[in-house]
Amino acid sequence: MTKRRLDDLGIFGGKPEFQEPVHVGQLNLPPWERFEEAFRGIFARRYFTNHGPLVRELDRRLAEYLGVRNVVCVTNGTVALMVACKAMDLHGEVIVPSFTFPATVQALSWAGLTPVFCDIDPQTHNISAALAEPLISPRTSAILGVHVWGRACDPAGLQRLCNARGIRLFFDAAHGLGCEHDGISLATWGDLAIYSFHATKVFSSAEGGCLATDDDRLAERVRTVRNFHVAETFDRVPLRINGKMTEAQAAMGLLSLENLDHWIRRNVELYRRYAEWDVKESVGAFVDYAGSQRSNHQYCIFDVDPARLGISRNQLLAVMRAENVLARRYFYPGVHRLTPYNLLFPDADLSLPATIAISERLLQLPLGDGIDLGTVDRITAIMEICYRHAGELRVRMEPTIQQ
């Protein structure tokens, strides 16, 4: 039965719209038969890890897909960033957005580096050369840009800036597999880019990640840092780690690659369905992060402007949670407000106004293999109720829900 009134909402005692939780992550799975076949192969070869044949094939196939000379697969995206820092032998300070997943910044801390938080452009949700330039100091060794939602973070501008100032540039493209900027794969901008293959991403190896670079020498250093094996030592590096991807992860990754185009098409289809509702109601809140660029559309980001929708992001989140829609407020509250960075940089708020404003407005809604067009329609129906009855909703929620 379609919900029509506020009393139908779960938050006011109505039956939740979904019996099972609806997740925001992609959670795409290959067909079972293909999975079984791949794992029979692993068992027959008895080759489980240590740069096995499937990992080497995935390195090759991804390099081809991403249009880059070298891909090195690793345990996960966080390890990829840690490996990148040591392969580039970075020191001192690295300029990085606060509007990102905590791992972006934590990886710098593990590598002994000091993050310098850069504010974002409220239109793109990304840092830019203009915002980063004033933060460069004599201690700065690199800028780590994040292509948030897979939308390019001013790579050409940042490259010009880094060249002029003699510092390194690398990118966290965890969201960006299959995305391009000016027709060029995100993998080839900067000295290096990292990707994540976490199960919530459009391309999944259960957990996993990779580093991509056109610089062959840097790739050798990356290959050296990601393991302790004497036989896999190609250069002198400051520190090493066991960041090897396994054959099980690589098998999942190779199957993911087979289905990637299908999943991207599905994401676009679901995203458009959300956007149709948005256009109909003129709320104008679904972030068109693709624009004219090629994107994987793995995130559906809803920008809640209380002046237009009538309620705040946190109010909409509370409504969604009560319906069993596990929407998420990425990236709230901004890494600079998370421990330990809030203690290390207590004044960071002053220089990050756009980060704070945006982190209080965005809501990530479900996409991916687990949902269909009908699920989208049921979610937008809930938003419709919120929008139609915003005034009354505000009054009824205000005692309990923080604005």
Next chain:
Amino acid sequence: MPAFTYAGLPHLAQWAGLRPRFCDIDAFTHALDPKSVAGAISNETSLILAVHQVNSPCFVAEFEQLSATSGVPLIFDSVHGAHCTYRGRPIGGFGLAEVFSLHATKLLNGFEGGYVTTRDGGLAEVLRRQRNFGIIDDGVTAGIGMNAKLNEIHAAAALACLDGLDGLVERNCARYRAYSDAFTGIEGLDWVRYENNGEQWNYEFFLLEVDDDFPLSRDQAVEILRGENALARPYYSPPLHRSQHCPDFVSTPELPVTERLAQRFIQMPVGESLLPGDERVLAELFRFMRGHAPDIHAAFSQRRNP
């Protein structure tokens, strides 16, 4: 920490912002020597990282005592102590915490992976959030964590191995006995024993010891084995403080026992892909080396100076 161990250890200490300080080992057990550690403790020491060897647990009681009196926390690298006991109690319940591996070459094969055991419920809570970026609630972190999550596929493999563990240890033991029988009576060779003292072992390795009166060097013997596709390896050699793969900052103290033992052992092929009878074939190869030592020396030197 010891230098007669896994190559990754000093790197991992450095990732955690710590500086390794290598200590010497005991000549019989190959495990970290408590006297050497006691002499190395300073007011900058933040941790004792003791390593259980496959043939012997650490000096657990001595280290727990040292940890209590010095106030320096104690952690065990128990990768090779999985399934073993110390004074009748399973390895895993000692010190502040113990660390194990799920690498494919280990007793439990989770492709890659590992686990930490601790009696300390508070520490376990911290570890659970640390492995997930330090997140406590809805994206809010309590401190710097990382992505150290074990995925379901790797966990499924390790769980299946756990179900078959007893059989696996029995087969390891059978291979160890077959090796022992095959190598009995070859002059100049000995092997590391799993003592018959009531403790439980995993019989993971067969470690051959090349004595001074074997006519070839340890490294020559390894080279000959590898030439026959028997992928034997020098055991913990070179020791970490002499390795060019060790991080730069590490000082190189004198570790006489470590340096002597690092030249003596061969880690022989083991595991489920070793076929019955392979042990005898390998022993024959060593008898051949003994019997043809002068010719082998001549061939090696001719290869060096053709």
